Amino acid sequence: MVKICCIGAGYVGGPTMAVIALKCPEIQVAVVDISVPRISAWNSDTLPIYEPGLDEVVKKCREKNLLFSSDVEKYVSEADIVFVSVNTPTKTQGLGAGKAADLTYWESAARMIADVSKSNKIVVEKSTVPVKTAEAIEKILTHNSKGINFQILSNPEFLAEGTAIQDLFEPDRVLIGGRETPEGQKAIKALRDVYAHWVPMDRIICTNLWSAELSKLAANAFLAQRISSVNAMSALCEATGADVSQVSHAVGKDTRIGPKFLNASVGFGGSCFQKDILNLVYICECNGLPEVANYWKQVIKVNDYQKTRFVNRIVSSMFNTVSGKKIAILGFAFKKDTGDTRETPAIDVCKGLLGDKAMLSIYDPQVSEEQIQRDLSMNKFDWDHPVHLQPTSPSSMKQVSVVWDAYAATKDAHGICILTEWDEFKTLDYQKIYDNMQKPAFVFDGRNIVDVAKLREIGFIVYSIGKPLDEWLKDMPAVA
Numbered sequence: 009m010v011k012i013c014c015i016g017a018g019y020v021g022g023p024t025m026a027v028i029a030l031k032c033p034e035i036q037v038a039v040v041d042i043s044v045p046r047i048s049a050w051n052s053d054t055l056p057i058y059e060p061g062l063d064e065v066v067k068k069c070r071e072k073n074l075l076f077s078s079d080v081e082k083y084v085s086e087a088d089i090v091f092v093s094v095n096t097p098t099k100t101q102g103l104g105a106g107k108a109a110d111l112t113y114w115e116s117a118a119r120m121i122a123d124v125s126k127s128n129k130i131v132v133e134k135s136t137v138p139v140k141t142a143e144a145i146e147k148i149l150t151h152n153s154k155g156i157n158f159q160i161l162s163n164p165e166f167l168a169e170g171t172a173i174q175d176l177f178e179p180d181r182v183l184i185g186g187r188e189t190p191e192g193q194k195a196i197k198a199l200r201d202v203y204a205h206w207v208p209m210d211r212i213i214c215t216n217l218w219s220a221e222l223s224k225l226a227a228n229a230f231l232a233q234r235i236s237s238v239n240a241m242s243a244l245c246e247a248t249g250a251d252v253s254q255v256s257h258a259v260g261k262d263t264r265i266g267p268k269f270l271n272a273s274v275g276f277g278g279s280c281f282q283k284d285i286l287n288l289v290y291i292c293e294c295n296g297l298p299e300v301a302n303y304w305k306q307v308i309k310v311n312d313y314q315k316t317r318f319v320n321r322i323v324s325s326m327f328n329t330v331s332g333k334k335i336a337i338l339g340f341a342f343k344k345d346t347g348d349t350r351e352t353p354a355i356d357v358c359k360g361l362l363g364d365k366a367m368l369s370i371y372d373p374q375v376s377e378e379q380i381q382r383d384l385s386m387n388k389f390d391w392d393h394p395v396h397l398q399p400t401s402p403s404s405m406k407q408v409s410v411v412w413d414a415y416a417a418t419k420d421a422h423g424i425c426i427l428t429e430w431d432e433f434k435t436l437d438y439q440k441i442y443d444n445m446q447k448p449a450f451v452f453d454g455r456n457i458v459d460v461a462k463l464r465e466i467g468f469i470v471y472s473i474g475k476p477l478d479e480w481l482k483d484m485p486a487v488a
């Protein structure tokens with residue numbers, strides 16, 4: 009019986025392994041992590057991450073062929089295939105700080121694999137890593153290998169949060185990169201056989217190691233670039249009276265461009281787009297390609313510009329100050345259907361408003377008060393390190409209150425900012441909300457989900473990204 013072990017029980021390791029266990033009943037799957045609370049949560053009724061459909065898959069397989077454990081070494085030593093799905097955040101200190109990937113967690117996992125292994129293993133890079141990482145990992149594994157054969161594969165993950173289970177059930181493609189030697193090809197085949205349980209063969213792409221590693225960074229860079237492109241257009245739409253939704257629709261109808269990922273927003277968030285592009289930029293610089301590096305850097309600059317522009321719109325509309333004013337923040341997660349707040353644009357928008365001394369009342373259906381307080385008190389980049397390495401009791405901020413209902417958040421507020429596109433925000437009773445707010449009452453929709461005409465009819469002054477401007481906003485400066 010094939011035994012799989014995955015190091016890292018996070019957003020990728022947990023759902024990916026649960027789906028492998030479901031689709032391959034004859035394979036034993038162990039998911040291990042150094043975080044004991046995280047493992048306990050995987051073994052409980054309240055899983056550590058919110059992901060539609062995940063509970064059902066985990067409950068079907070747990071105690072059959074899927075287990076979660078903090079006994080990392082035991083399950084690694086017994087496995088035939090070891091996936092490594094640990095964090096690869098942006099380095100915060102030293103060489104390459106602010107850009108390069110921090111491979112500390114990866115390296116310690118690789119050293120541990122080398123130490124505890126007694127049999128041949130296939131080691132799979134599931135984490136997103138810089139191109140050529142497999143070479144370094146190979147060196148660590150083979151340095152003291154006691155005659156054990158390790159084959160390294162790159163098998164990057166393309167799931168998106170909020171749709172992880174659906175993405176894993178029906179992936180656009182599975183990518184497997186390996187050495188072009190007979191042993192490397194044999195390892196590729198072994199992993200391909202696992203996915204072939206449910207993924208059609210023509211969707212399993214096999215390449216060399218470096219192509220697989222680089223394709224992951226490239227895919228995220230292309231996706232983020234589309235969002236920055238449409239967000240750049242949104243600024244031009246506001247200046248000219250064009251409507252960004254109409255422009256996206258018209259542009260996306262071209263089959264060469266396609267309709268997906270063209271929604272203008274307050275900016276992209278999530279743990280990966282920014283970190284992976286920064287990483288790509290660093291690799292380009294290290295390879296003597298400054299023009300290529302600058303090209304990709306621009307995607308992040310436009311994203312930062314979009315967030316700053318949004319904050320400036322709010323402040324300038326509200327008589328150039330939000331000091332002491334209550335602003336309701338609806339949504340804190342980086343997108344709907346997840347409780348994940350890593351690199352969420354809400355952090356930057358809230359920090360911008362707090363810098364102008366606003367009083368914030370925040371509501372998100374899936375994010376806890378502790379998480380919000382921690383995010384707002386932490387430095388940029390720190391929040392992608394494992395939970396157990398983050399400060400346990402962040403000093404809570406007096407200007408911030410977290411409530412459990414959109415109506416409580418908006419009561420007596422001067423303005424509302426919609427920062428996550430949760431479905432429930434589309435169907436709120438905006439008349440009731442308006443009646444309970446200070447006047448003039450403002451709505452700043454960072455996700456283009458409200459019916460602008462209807463809200464204006466109620467009496468709101470509405471700003472919606474990339475849409476024709478409210479009379480109120482027309483003569484106000486809004487540049488970043």
Ligand SMILES: NC(=O)C1=CN([C@@H]2O[C@H](COP(=O)(O)OP(=O)(O)OC[C@H]3O[C@@H](n4cnc5c(N)ncnc54)[C@H](O)[C@@H]3O)[C@@H](O)[C@H]2O)C=CC1
Nearest residue numbers: 016018019020041042043094095096113117135136165394
């Ligand atoms: N979150 C996402 O949607 C996607 C993430 N990725 C990539 O997958 C990787 C993992 O990301 P997430 O699952 O989001 O991170 P995560 O933070 O949710 O999970 C990583 C886990 O690894 C554990 N860990 C760290 N070092 C360890 C060690 N030495 N031994 C055992 N456990 C260890 C941490 O405690 C943590 O629970 C990253 O490289 C990321 O770029 C790729 C595709 C999608």
Ligand SMILES: O=C(O)[C@H]1O[C@H](OP(=O)(O)OP(=O)(O)OC[C@H]2O[C@@H](n3ccc(=O)[nH]c3=O)[C@H](O)[C@@H]2O)[C@H](O)[C@@H](O)[C@@H]1O
Nearest residue numbers: 165166167168169235269270271273276277278280342343
């Ligand atoms: O490597 C990763 O971590 C993953 O990163 C993204 O997935 P994810 O960040 O979970 O979510 P996305 O749906 O890509 O959204 C990212 C951000 O872009 C924003 N976005 C997305 C689409 C759009 O049209 N406009 C827009 O502003 C979202 O609101 C969100 O803040 C990619 O979509 C995945 O393929 C990839 O595996």
